[in-house]
Amino acid sequence: MKTIKLTAFIFLTLFFMNSTFTDAAAAVKISYEVTFPEAQAHYADIEMKISGLKQNSIDLKMPVWTPGSYLVREFAKNIESFSAEANSKAIPSPKINKNTWHINTAGLSAITVKYRVYCFEISVRTSFVDASHGFLSTTGIFIYPDKMLNNPSTIKIIPYKGWTTVSTSLEAVNGNQFTRFSPNFDILFDSPIEVGNQDVFGFTAAGVKYEVCMVGGGNYDKEKLKVDMAKIAEQETAVFGENPNKHYVFIVHNHQRGGGGLEHLSSTVLGASRDNYSNASGYRNFLGLVAHEHFHLWNVKRLRPIVLGPFDYDNENYTTDLWIAEGFTAYYQNIILRHAQLIDPETYLGAITGEINTIENQPGAKVQPLAEASFDAWIKSYRPNENSANTGISYYDKGAAVGMLLDLEIINDTKGRNSLDDVMKYMYNTYYKEKKRGYTDKEFKQGLEKFAGKNLDAFYKNYIYGLTPLNYNKYLAYAGYNAVDEAATTNDPSLGVITSEINGKRIVTGVVRGSAAWVDGINVNDELTAVDGTPVTDITTILNGKKVGDKISVAVVRDGLPLTLNVTLLRNNRFKYKVGSLPDVTAEQMAVRKKWLGLVE
Incomplete structure (x- = not known):
């Protein structure tokens, strides 16, 4: 009986402590102001204001990874000049681990935190700022108060000189495109922001308003993209029976050579090659990227493995799915x-x-x-x-x-x-x-x-x-x-190496498991210099006249020292599959084919 009473007492104490903390957290108001005083040097400056504080201390954290990209990237490494103040006076803000700052808030109801973020990594998952535009991958930009992931926040953006447009799925406050609202931090961290002079156009599909913002130019055809991207949106919506968005944003970064994408709840960021839109295969690849990342708004952003949400932004979130x-x-x-x-x-x-x-x-x-x-x-x-x-x-x-x-x-x-x-x-x-x-x-x-x-x-x-x-x-x-x-009936010899020409030298960059090079000890970083005494000038011809089972002498330079290896050539076991139709297709097989490939009569 005493144990039961004591347990109940502990439970009620913890309940009221948690309720008190929850109520206090809910009363806290959070806002950010983002400026770019040195955009040309790749910096975004952040001012964070937190008011309604009642606790004696607060820990501020920067996520270490971004959902959809399963790698701890340590975004805090890009933060500098972190400081805090209250009532116009500096207050201590020691860093207590790699991504957390601790601030004593006893007797304080509001604090202001300032820090700078270096943004100079071109990818769909990291922030990049220069004089032409700013891409804010929000997990690497905004710190958040620990245990307040459910709190809303507002984000005010002061653009760099000449910048006129903001593209993001976050809702505008009172119609002001430079002030955005996020209901909680999961949504903020899932809503990248593009600021600059991007080319913006749109279309409607599946009852959803789509915005496409093109950054970096390109030979794209807007009208064709509107039609084809709409077809993709409609077809994918048909799979799930509904599109849960009212507004969806494609942020497309066009580079000389680009690729990749990162999904978000109501937007996506795509990397593309600016001059490939007029190329048939390049255009198909872009549409495939659109289809992939847009499909994610259902599969993984909403229909997801159970461990992928709510997110732990401090650690890896493991799944076998x-x-x-x-x-x-x-x-x-x-x-x-x-x-x-x-x-x-x-x-x-x-x-x-x-x-x-x-x-x-x-x-x-x-x-x-x-x-x-x-x-x-x-x-x-x-x-x-x-x-x-x-x-x-x-x-x-x-x-x-x-x-x-x-x-x-x-x-x-x-x-x-x-x-x-x-x-x-x-x-x-x-x-x-x-x-x-x-x-x-x-x-x-x-x-x-x-x-x-x-x-x-x-x-x-x-x-x-x-x-x-x-x-x-x-x-x-x-x-x-x-x-x-x-290739099943071929019997061509192979060395089993992948090479690159580096500074005029033929360098081994990969060795295939089970190949002749693997068995007889050719290493990555070896410089291939000769085969059977003939200098290596053309990697495609070094085995001319050789056959499977031949023993050859391979001269390499390893760590600056010459070395000769005796290698027995093995069969090139690479596959070369081709998918084609069987000769006599039955009615049952044809029915499956029509369903699978969406064939129309």
């Missing part, structure tokens, strides 16, 4: 273009061919299971080294292939009644809309089984948690296709 979150999205980016009639079936099959070859020619596919690749994204995916291809597999590539196999399995087993689309819609409605949470590994598997009408234990054991090679032809055959290795 990035093969769904990213891999399925990579699958859909191409099938959506096909269903929207933006690419023909042959182009789509070509994309599949490339995907299969990428997977099968990566030795790491035989080493790292797909679920493990997802889990290890934080330490491997974004930090590849010279041996990564030998030890790992991309959850994008293999996840996309697995998505294709599952789609074909469901279509075939249900005689075209269901597809992977039905799984995605069901999971979205069940977990995002009804349960208002993410899904577990088991729950997503159950969703797949519900529409496949069969147990998928063996599929998961072999392809998700195991290393069984993907049986492409079993599943492609459902639609009357197969994948043929056109």
